[in-house]
Amino acid sequence: xxxxxxxxxxxxxxxxxxxxxxxxxxxxxxxxxxxxxxxxxxxxxxxxxxxxxxxxxxxxxxxxxxxxxxxxxxxxxxxxxxxxxxxxxxxxxxxxxxxxxxxxxxxxxxxxxxxxxxxxxxxxxxxxxxxxxxxxxxxxxxxxxxxxxxxxxxxxxxx
Numbered sequence: 001x002x003x004x005x006x007x008x009x010x011x012x013x014x015x016x017x018x019x020x021x022x023x024x025x026x027x028x029x030x031x032x033x034x035x036x037x038x039x040x041x042x043x044x045x046x047x048x049x050x051x052x053x054x055x056x057x058x059x060x061x062x063x064x065x066x067x068x069x070x071x072x073x074x075x076x077x078x079x080x081x082x083x084x085x086x087x088x089x090x091x092x093x094x095x096x097x098x099x100x101x102x103x104x105x106x107x108x109x110x111x112x113x114x115x116x117x118x119x120x121x122x123x124x125x126x127x128x129x130x131x132x133x134x135x136x137x138x139x140x141x142x143x144x145x146x147x148x149x150x151x152x153x154x155x156x157x158x159x
Contacts (some may be wrong), residue, residue, distance in 0.1 A: 007155050011127060015063050023063065026126070026154045027070030039150065043122035045115075046075045050106070052086035067154065068124040071126055080112040080121075081137055090129055098132035106137045107142035117145035128153040 012024035015032055031037055040046070048064035068076040087105050090098050108116060119140050123134055128151070138149040 003026060011155060012149040015126065018060060020061050020063070020066050023066035025068050027067050031071065036152065038138050039152065040072055040075070040122065042120060043075060043077070043150070045077050045080065045121050046072055046124050047053055047080045047121055047137070047141070048076065048078055049123060049133060050078070050081050050083040051126040052083045054086045064125045067126060071124065071152070076124075077112065077115075080120070081140065082107050082109050082115060090133055095130050097131045097133070102132055102136035106140040108140050113144045116141060118147050119147045121146045121150075123149065123151040125151065125153045126155070128156045 010022060011026075014026065031040070047069045048062060048068040050064075051059070051062045051083050062078075065076070065078050068078070084105055086102045086108050087101050090101065093101055123141075125134060127136060134151045134153075138151070141149050
Protein backbone atom coordinates (compact mmCIF):
# COMPACT_ATOMS: atom_id res chain seq x y z
CA UNK A 1 0.00 0.00 0.00
CA UNK A 2 1.08 3.52 -0.61
CA UNK A 3 1.20 5.60 2.55
CA UNK A 4 -1.52 7.93 1.34
CA UNK A 5 -5.25 8.46 1.83
CA UNK A 6 -7.13 6.54 3.25
CA UNK A 7 -4.30 4.74 5.02
CA UNK A 8 -2.59 7.69 6.71
CA UNK A 9 -5.43 8.46 9.17
CA UNK A 10 -6.13 4.76 9.76
CA UNK A 11 -2.48 4.01 10.51
CA UNK A 12 -2.40 7.04 12.82
CA UNK A 13 -5.43 5.68 14.71
CA UNK A 14 -3.74 2.30 14.99
CA UNK A 15 -0.38 3.62 16.07
CA UNK A 16 -1.00 6.80 18.02
CA UNK A 17 -4.58 6.60 19.28
CA UNK A 18 -4.61 3.24 21.08
CA UNK A 19 -6.56 1.32 18.48
CA UNK A 20 -4.65 -1.99 18.20
CA UNK A 21 -7.70 -3.65 16.66
CA UNK A 22 -6.57 -2.36 13.27
CA UNK A 23 -3.75 -4.94 13.30
CA UNK A 24 -6.08 -7.76 12.26
CA UNK A 25 -7.43 -5.81 9.29
CA UNK A 26 -4.02 -4.55 8.18
CA UNK A 27 -2.50 -8.05 8.42
CA UNK A 28 -5.36 -9.45 6.34
CA UNK A 29 -4.67 -6.85 3.65
CA UNK A 30 -0.96 -7.64 3.81
CA UNK A 31 -1.62 -11.38 3.41
CA UNK A 32 -3.91 -10.80 0.44
CA UNK A 33 -1.15 -9.01 -1.49
CA UNK A 34 0.24 -11.25 -4.26
CA UNK A 35 3.22 -13.39 -3.21
CA UNK A 36 3.08 -12.35 0.47
CA UNK A 37 1.55 -15.60 1.78
CA UNK A 38 4.26 -17.56 -0.04
CA UNK A 39 7.01 -15.30 1.32
CA UNK A 40 5.69 -15.73 4.87
CA UNK A 41 5.55 -19.50 4.37
CA UNK A 42 9.21 -19.54 3.22
CA UNK A 43 10.42 -17.46 6.17
CA UNK A 44 11.59 -19.42 9.19
CA UNK A 45 11.09 -16.50 11.57
CA UNK A 46 9.12 -13.24 11.60
CA UNK A 47 10.82 -10.49 13.58
CA UNK A 48 8.82 -7.36 14.38
CA UNK A 49 10.75 -4.09 14.56
CA UNK A 50 11.13 -3.42 18.29
CA UNK A 51 10.21 -0.11 19.91
CA UNK A 52 12.29 1.64 22.51
CA UNK A 53 11.06 1.26 26.08
CA UNK A 54 10.02 4.92 26.04
CA UNK A 55 7.95 4.60 22.87
CA UNK A 56 6.42 1.31 24.02
CA UNK A 57 5.41 2.99 27.27
CA UNK A 58 3.84 5.91 25.38
CA UNK A 59 1.83 3.68 23.01
CA UNK A 60 1.11 0.75 25.26
CA UNK A 61 1.81 -1.76 22.48
CA UNK A 62 4.19 -2.44 19.60
CA UNK A 63 2.25 -2.13 16.36
CA UNK A 64 4.82 -4.20 14.44
CA UNK A 65 4.50 -7.03 16.96
CA UNK A 66 0.71 -7.01 16.63
CA UNK A 67 0.97 -7.18 12.83
CA UNK A 68 3.52 -9.99 13.02
CA UNK A 69 1.38 -12.04 15.40
CA UNK A 70 -1.63 -11.64 13.09
CA UNK A 71 0.48 -12.76 10.12
CA UNK A 72 1.85 -15.85 11.92
CA UNK A 73 1.81 -16.21 15.68
CA UNK A 74 3.89 -19.40 15.43
CA UNK A 75 6.72 -17.78 13.48
CA UNK A 76 6.81 -14.50 15.39
CA UNK A 77 9.91 -14.11 17.57
CA UNK A 78 9.52 -10.74 19.29
CA UNK A 79 12.60 -11.07 21.48
CA UNK A 80 15.08 -11.78 18.68
CA UNK A 81 15.90 -8.16 17.95
CA UNK A 82 16.54 -5.59 20.66
CA UNK A 83 16.17 -1.83 20.49
CA UNK A 84 19.35 -0.65 22.17
CA UNK A 85 18.43 2.99 22.53
CA UNK A 86 15.65 5.45 21.99
CA UNK A 87 15.99 7.24 18.65
CA UNK A 88 14.25 10.22 17.17
CA UNK A 89 11.19 9.28 15.14
CA UNK A 90 12.39 8.68 11.59
CA UNK A 91 9.42 10.61 10.21
CA UNK A 92 10.72 13.77 11.91
CA UNK A 93 14.12 13.63 10.21
CA UNK A 94 15.29 14.58 6.74
CA UNK A 95 16.31 11.61 4.61
CA UNK A 96 20.00 12.49 5.01
CA UNK A 97 19.85 12.02 8.81
CA UNK A 98 17.79 8.84 8.97
CA UNK A 99 20.64 6.35 8.57
CA UNK A 100 22.86 8.01 11.18
CA UNK A 101 19.94 8.23 13.60
CA UNK A 102 19.85 4.42 13.73
CA UNK A 103 23.54 3.62 14.10
CA UNK A 104 23.77 1.13 16.96
CA UNK A 105 20.02 1.20 17.51
CA UNK A 106 19.48 -2.56 17.01
CA UNK A 107 21.22 -5.70 18.22
CA UNK A 108 20.32 -9.35 18.15
CA UNK A 109 19.42 -10.76 21.53
CA UNK A 110 22.46 -12.88 22.50
CA UNK A 111 20.14 -15.61 23.80
CA UNK A 112 18.47 -15.83 20.37
CA UNK A 113 21.51 -15.47 18.09
CA UNK A 114 22.12 -19.21 17.74
CA UNK A 115 18.48 -19.76 16.76
CA UNK A 116 18.73 -17.14 13.99
CA UNK A 117 21.94 -18.48 12.45
CA UNK A 118 21.22 -19.90 8.99
CA UNK A 119 17.56 -18.85 9.12
CA UNK A 120 15.40 -16.97 6.64
CA UNK A 121 14.13 -13.97 8.59
CA UNK A 122 11.32 -11.62 7.63
CA UNK A 123 11.21 -8.24 9.34
CA UNK A 124 7.74 -6.84 9.99
CA UNK A 125 6.91 -3.14 10.29
CA UNK A 126 3.92 -0.91 9.74
CA UNK A 127 5.32 1.87 7.56
CA UNK A 128 8.51 2.19 5.54
CA UNK A 129 9.73 5.69 4.83
CA UNK A 130 13.37 5.74 3.71
CA UNK A 131 14.09 2.10 4.59
CA UNK A 132 16.70 3.12 7.15
CA UNK A 133 15.01 1.28 10.04
CA UNK A 134 14.65 -1.93 8.07
CA UNK A 135 18.22 -1.64 6.79
CA UNK A 136 19.64 -1.17 10.29
CA UNK A 137 17.63 -4.10 11.64
CA UNK A 138 18.57 -6.32 8.68
CA UNK A 139 22.24 -5.50 9.15
CA UNK A 140 22.11 -6.64 12.79
CA UNK A 141 20.36 -9.88 11.79
CA UNK A 142 22.80 -10.62 8.97
CA UNK A 143 25.76 -9.98 11.30
CA UNK A 144 24.23 -12.55 13.67
CA UNK A 145 24.18 -15.13 10.88
CA UNK A 146 20.72 -14.93 9.33
CA UNK A 147 21.15 -16.34 5.84
CA UNK A 148 18.42 -14.21 4.27
CA UNK A 149 16.55 -11.16 5.55
CA UNK A 150 13.47 -9.75 3.85
CA UNK A 151 10.92 -7.22 5.01
CA UNK A 152 7.17 -6.84 4.90
CA UNK A 153 5.43 -3.56 5.67
CA UNK A 154 1.82 -2.48 5.54
CA UNK A 155 2.50 0.82 3.77
CA UNK A 156 5.35 2.62 2.10
CA UNK A 157 5.79 6.33 1.64
CA UNK A 158 6.13 7.40 -1.98
CA UNK A 159 9.77 7.52 -3.07
